[in-house]
Amino acid sequence: MEHALEATLTVNGTKVTRRIAPRMHLVDFLRDELGLTGSHVGCEHGVCGACTVRVNGEIVRGCLMLAVQADGCTVDTIEGLSDSGEMKKLQEAFHQHNAFQCGFCTPAMLMAALDLVKKNPTADREAIRAHMSGNYCRCTGYQAIVDAIESVTGK
């Protein structure tokens, strides 16, 4: 039973069916099989948050979900949310506030921030920090990231 299993996912609005080895996690699948390299692989044990994607509308750690578990699910990545314009306000805010240094954590920061903006559109700095606590920026650019998100929730 170790062989690959067929799974069908809707990724950024497009239905894809692939045979997937059970051991492959969702982010490797998105990156290596579908070429969607905006979701990053950092620590691969759920600590850094760089792999944050949206599954059935809720953010998850892409490294802590097997791709076969996403069979039948709707998956949204930074690519899809950029193209659809859903991420536009936050992307502009990050740009304006210079909320990135190396940029490695940025796609996932945006994914986590969008989740907050949708659930708590008036979040204050404390709520922003609590919600973003699961995403690491190893350049330590947190101040600007919180500023950028606050400029969206504060409006």
Add this chain to the structure above:
Amino acid sequence: MKAPSFAYAKPRSLEEAFPLIERPGARILAGGQSLIPSLNMRLSAPQLLVDIGGLSRLRDISPQPGGLRIGALVTHAEIERSLDVKFHVPLLAAAAPHIAHPAIRNRGTLGGSLALADPAAEYPACALALNATLILQSRKAERRVSAASFFKGLFETDIRPGEILVAAEFPKVERSAFLELTRRHGDYAIVGLAGVADASGKRIAFFSVDSKPVLAKHAAGAKSLEEAMKLLRQDLSPAADLYNTSATKLHLAGVLLSRAWNTLSKPH
């Protein structure tokens, strides 16, 4: 790192699940928020993962006389949002936001956390304080185990081979306090407290202080905070971790006890 290879099966019913979990080297996959990291770090190498995520009967939160039954697959995020949980078991509602981070709370499950029995986890301490009943189902029978006898040691529970933790029942207790000390929101607790109080008295459990959650029986029975602080030494002898000595942990447990005491002491 990448997980070793394993087989994967996703049963559509409990009846389908039992023969799968009885296979050698099989492990149950619920939300996967602890199991998948351990696979990725190659700390664990099961031959077969049995994904119980398709068993929709395990996703219910149902009020029942005297309390609430919560299915094993209910996620931390669902517990955090549920009005039934807030009303019947506010201790759990208060604990859920402390578990890791939103993206992890969207996948991690009540049953997974209870079955793993991590000594730093929130729910096992809540279950102990509330004297919850854990419901274990096997091919042949259902077994009901009290939280006090369910948690046996470090990552060790009373679950027997062939059993699946399907739900937990929590009695309704309105007065409760949940506190934990961490360096950063969502980190593992340095020390945590889950306490409840009703007409019969207080029940206060500490976590991250031993190989499993501990009921502070002496302190909970004290008449005053001063007395409770003295008695806490009889209840806890915390093991040091990488950053905190045993004395620090005992001190911090006292800090939490003093913060929770008034809430738990108001007349009923």
